[in-house]
Amino acid sequence: DWLFTTPLLLLDIGLLAGASNRDILTLVGLDAFMIVTGLGATLMKIPVARFAFWTISTIAMLVLLYYLVAVFGDAVSGSDPDTVSTFNALRNIILVTWLIYPVAWLVGTEGLNLINLYGETLLFMVLDITAKIGFG
Numbered sequence: 001d002w003l004f005t006t007p008l009l010l011l012d013i014g015l016l017a018g019a020s021n022r023d024i025l026t027l028v029g030l031d032a033f034m035i036v037t038g039l040g041a042t043l044m045k046i047p048v049a050r051f052a053f054w055t056i057s058t059i060a061m062l063v064l065l066y067y068l069v070a071v072f073g074d075a076v077s078g079s080d081p082d083t084v085s086t087f088n089a090l091r092n093i094i095l096v097t098w099l100i101y102p103v104a105w106l107v108g109t110e111g112l113n114l115i116n117l118y119g120e121t122l123l124f125m126v127l128d129i130t131a132k133i134g135f136g
Contacts (some may be wrong), residue, residue, distance in 0.1 A: 002035045009135055013068070013090050017076035019121055034060035038102075042110050054111065058102040065095055090135055097131035102134065 007028045014024035033062035034057050041053035068091060076087045104127060105111050115123070 003032060005132055006031050006035065009094065010068075010134070012135075013087065013094070014075075015092070017072040017087050018079060019072050019075040023067075023071050027072070029066065030050060030060055030064040034064060038105070041105070049103060050110070054102065054105060061098060061102060065098060068094065093131065093135050097127055097134070100127055103128065 010027050010031055011024060014027060019027075037053050037057035037060060041050050041057055044050040044053055070093070071086070076084055079087070099123075104120065104123045107114040108123070109115075109117050110120075
């Protein structure tokens with residue numbers, strides 16, 4: 001579902017910011033790349049490949065978040081105060097929750113196995129609810 005829901009979140013915040021179609025498509029493309037490489041990390045059987053894909057996905061996420069802050073932040077800067085305030089609140093929800101996802105994967109059963117499957121599932125469930133419903 002992340003290939004469907006997260007691009008919609010980014011589209012919404014991009015439209016709110018008044019970002020160009022090119023900038024929105026760039027961010028959605030980065031998002032899709034991040035998700036696909038994250039899926040690759042989960043599906044890999046060789047640990048080195050698993051962590052390589054996790055690293056690539058995490059770097060893509062960091063670039064995406066930087067782009068969200070820098071490019072979309074610049075696009076919204078000339079907007080009215082209510083729009084800027086709403087943008088900042090939504091951007092911060094994305095920043096905080098999305099930064100936790102790779103850590104959750106890393107400590108979960110797919111990564112270092114520091115928490116059990118139930119704890120990992122609960123963590124991802126809370127993150128999804130916070131990131132998606134909190135954004136909405």
